[in-house]
Amino acid sequence: KIKGFIFDLDGVITLTSKYHSRAWRELADELGVPWTATLAERLKGISRMDSLEMILDAGGKTNGYSDADKERLAAKKNSNYLACLEQMTDADILPGITDFLEELMAHDYKISLASASKNSPKVLEKLNLAKYFANIVDPAKLSKGKPDPEIFLRAAEQLSLKPDACIGIEDASAGIQAINAAGELSIGIGDAETLREAAIHFTATKELTLAAIKRAMQSIA
Numbered sequence: 001k002i003k004g005f006i007f008d009l010d011g012v013i014t015l016t017s018k019y020h021s022r023a024w025r026e027l028a029d030e031l032g033v034p035w036t037a038t039l040a041e042r043l044k045g046i047s048r049m050d051s052l053e054m055i056l057d058a059g060g061k062t063n064g065y066s067d068a069d070k071e072r073l074a075a076k077k078n079s080n081y082l083a084c085l086e087q088m089t090d091a092d093i094l095p096g097i098t099d100f101l102e103e104l105m106a107h108d109y110k111i112s113l114a115s116a117s118k119n120s121p122k123v124l125e126k127l128n129l130a131k132y133f134a135n136i137v138d139p140a141k142l143s144k145g146k147p148d149p150e151i152f153l154r155a156a157e158q159l160s161l162k163p164d165a166c167i168g169i170e171d172a173s174a175g176i177q178a179i180n181a182a183g184e185l186s187i188g189i190g191d192a193e194t195l196r197e198a199a200i201h202f203t204a205t206k207e208l209t210l211a212a213i214k215r216a217m218q219s220i221a
């Protein structure tokens with residue numbers, strides 16, 4: 001029986017995925033690393049430092065930068081990202097998310113956030129959504145990022161739930177892999193091909209309702 005819902009943030013709850021992408025693209029341009037749709041997709045759900053490594057790797061530049069250089073580049077991306085957040089309003093909450101969170105609260109489901117972003121508490125506050133979350137996993141305290149299951153296992157544990165009593169919701173392939181490896185039920189939101197490993201797929205957040213999820217669970221049972 002499902003008792004908890006574990007949300008990714010960027011690209012599921014809000015459009016901050018676009019801001020992350022924009023800020024990384026700016027850095028990639030500066031480094032002379034070609035920006036492609038594949039690279040953009042692969043960066044979703046990946047921690048700040050791992051994202052930088054992925055970009056340097058894509059440009060064949062893994063050896064040219066010291067740790068201090070990397071810290072500086074990651075800090076630069078983050079300050080660009082934070083500048084994007086300044087413009088953020090409630091309009092950046094994706095359609096249907098507030099209603100879905102309300103529905104989950106009304107039915108006493110436990111709700112947690114499993115985002116790789118160190119900025120996620122700030123984003124939830126800005127969107128006025130922090131009140132729905134019983135717990136936010138601190139990504140600074142994890143040893144491995146998505147697609148490793150650690151963050152989703154930690155989320156279940158902090159809700160005092162078994163993984164199989166939890167549903168994880170993600171927009172990124174790395175996130176779906178993490179949910180599946182944690183032994184939780186995965187819901188992918190977005191492109192069906194990108195999210196083909198998800199147990200349940202919806203095209204957009206507005207389709208997220210308990211009724212739709214129950215129907216989907218019956219059809220895969």
Ligand code: G6P
Nearest residue numbers: 010020045046048116117118119
């Ligand atoms: C999420 C986003 C990624 C981002 C990562 C780290 O997983 O999907 O695009 O790189 O968080 O975010 P941070 O705000 O800590 O740099």
Ligand code: MG
Nearest residue numbers: 008010011171
């Ligand atoms: Mg995401």
